[in-house]
Structures are given as structure tokens and as C-alpha cells.
Amino acid sequence: MSILDWMEEQRQLHQIALSFGEKGGVKKKLRFKKVEIEDENKSGLWTRCEYCGGILYIKHLKENHQVCLSCESPLQMSSKERIEQLIDKGSWRPLDEMISPCDPLHFYDEKRYTDRLFDSQQRTGILDAVQTGTGLINGIPVALGVMEFGFMGGSMGSVVGEKLTRLIEHALEERLVLIIVSASGGARMQEGIFSLMQMAKISAALEAYQSSANMLYITVLTSPTTGGVTASFAMLGDLIFSEPKALIGFAGKRVIEQTLKEQLPEDFQTAESLLKHGLLDLIIPRSLLKQALSETITLYKRSGYKRARG
Ligand SMILES: [Zn+2]
DSSP, X not given: OOHHHHHHHHHHHHHHHHHHTOHHHHHHHHHHHHHHHHHHTTSSSEEEOTTTOOEXXXXXXXXXXXXXXXXXXXXXXXXXXXXXXXXXXXXXXXXXXXXXXXXXXXXXSSSBHHHHHHHHHHHHSSSSSEEEEEEEETTEEEEXXXXXXXXXXXXXXXXXXXXXXXXXXXXXXXXXXXXEEEEEOOBOGGGHHHHHHHHHHHHHHHHIIIIITOOOEEEEEEEEEOHHHHTTGGGOOSEEEEOTTXXXXXXXXXXXXXXXXXXXXXXXXXXXXXXXXXXXXXXXXXXXXXXXXXXXXXXXXHHHHHHHHO
16 A cells, blocks of 8 residues: 555545544544554555654654654664664674574463573574674774563563673773663563572673772663663663663553552653653654764763862
8 A cells, every 4th residue: 555545544534534424433544554554564665643644654763763753753673773863883793793692481372481482582683682792983992782672572681781780881891981871671571580689790791890899880771672682681770861761661651540449640661750760861862872982981981080180
């Protein structure tokens, strides 16, 4: 279906829904259509913004670093695109690329865990849900970890934990500033306790890096950052940055509402709400993130230099 046909269908659908005079009916039908266009555009040219509903040409969206051209909301970005956006061209040196996951619990639900891994590896071109390495940000050397939401929802299994731990140890050894960009649904349930123990392992490595060595760790939260990732390294940054409108939380909003038996505010678990309550340091648009990181690191290094000399 071409985009013009789709728009015509949307217009007709809207009119039919209006003629029913039911507000709920309009919503229901429009939501149904959204699913259709998303499915259709897996191989297509167009997609739809999940925030404003605007129709976007995928080529232009890519050129704009996956930021909606209508409402400027940051949409989901792959780890590869993120590295290209943040790291100076030609300076990226990946670490531990060949560590691959196994299936210690022989887990299966509707599908075998090994099959899910294989599918994600085929789709993303990487072996698990994080890329780590070193590179330059506006000429400043850093150690960078970027989670890949497209790989099983960016879930943290033993490979993610091991790669991030090694990255932190490498940053400590080389005296590099550490940056981790998170995008994750939390711990990977298919690995059970092996996944949960990564929270403690990464946090212990960070303790050595931050408290003992007094080195700078900046975390960048992107949508969504939830579960065990929020409960460990994502919120342990010396500085915590976030993209606008990012969903950040531990348990889901509905679960909390059911437990507390009360309705939560509309902006609950958004970056804006977290900033208001002192849980974030800065919300920064994607287009300014690289500059913000390099300026922050420069400021940090200068202050350290003055302290050492003073
Ligand atoms: Zn939009």
C-alpha cells in the first residue's frame, strides 16, 4: 500500500468512527491501524512516530538520528547508529566482540532460548545485547558501552554483564572516562539467576572504578530503561543523563498501580518526572548529546587538573 492510499484510508476510517459518535471507538480503530502500518513497514519506506503519530520517511529519519521530524521525540536507535553518532569517525575499537551467550538452564517457553538468540543475532548482526569498546568523542578518549534494544529487548544476560564488567575494568586500567548508554527491559529471564547476578557483578566493578579509583562514570538513559538495569548500573552514574521523554523505571506502571491500589500521575516514570524529583542530572536532546558529553568530560578533567596543582 502506498502512503497516499494509507492516508486516504486513515481519513475514511476517522470519518466512519466520527459518524458512530463514540470516542472510544475512534481510539480503538486507530490503534488497530497503527499495528498494521508498523508490520507493513518492516520492509517498507515509511514508519510512524510512536509519540505524535506522524508519518515519517525512514531515510529522513535515519539522517536525523532517528529523531521524529514532526515532534522531535527520540525514537529507538540501534547500537550501531548510536556509536556512529557519538564516536569520532574511524576511532571505534570494539572489545570482546566474540563473547557469545549459552543456555545454562536449557530454557524454553513458546520458543527455545537458543532459537531466540539465533533470531536476534541474525537480525542485529551482533552476538548479544550490548556493544562495548573505546573511541574518541570530539578527540577525547573514552570507554563506551551501548545496549542494543533490538536484541531481545536489550535484556541483560551473562554476556551483557561480562562485557560491561570487562569494559569497566579496561577503563580503570587505561584511566578512561566511562560512558554507558542503556536501553533495556531489564534482566533476561531466560537465564534466571545467572542474569540477576550480573547486577551485583557490574556494580562491584563500578565500585572499584568510581570509589576506589575516583574515576568519572556517565550514564545515558534512553527509552526504555527498566528492571534490573535501572536497579544497577544505569542509576549508578556520577552523572546521569537522559534523552527527553524516556521511560525509566523498575516495575511497570500497571503493576505498581495494582499493588498500591491508586492511580499514578500521567508523567510517572518519564525522564521529565525523574528530573523534577532529583533522580537525573540532565535531559539532553539527541542532537546535543555528543557535545554535552565532551564538554562535561573536559570540565571534569580541568577541575581535576586544578585540584592536583592547587
Ligand atoms: Zn513524532
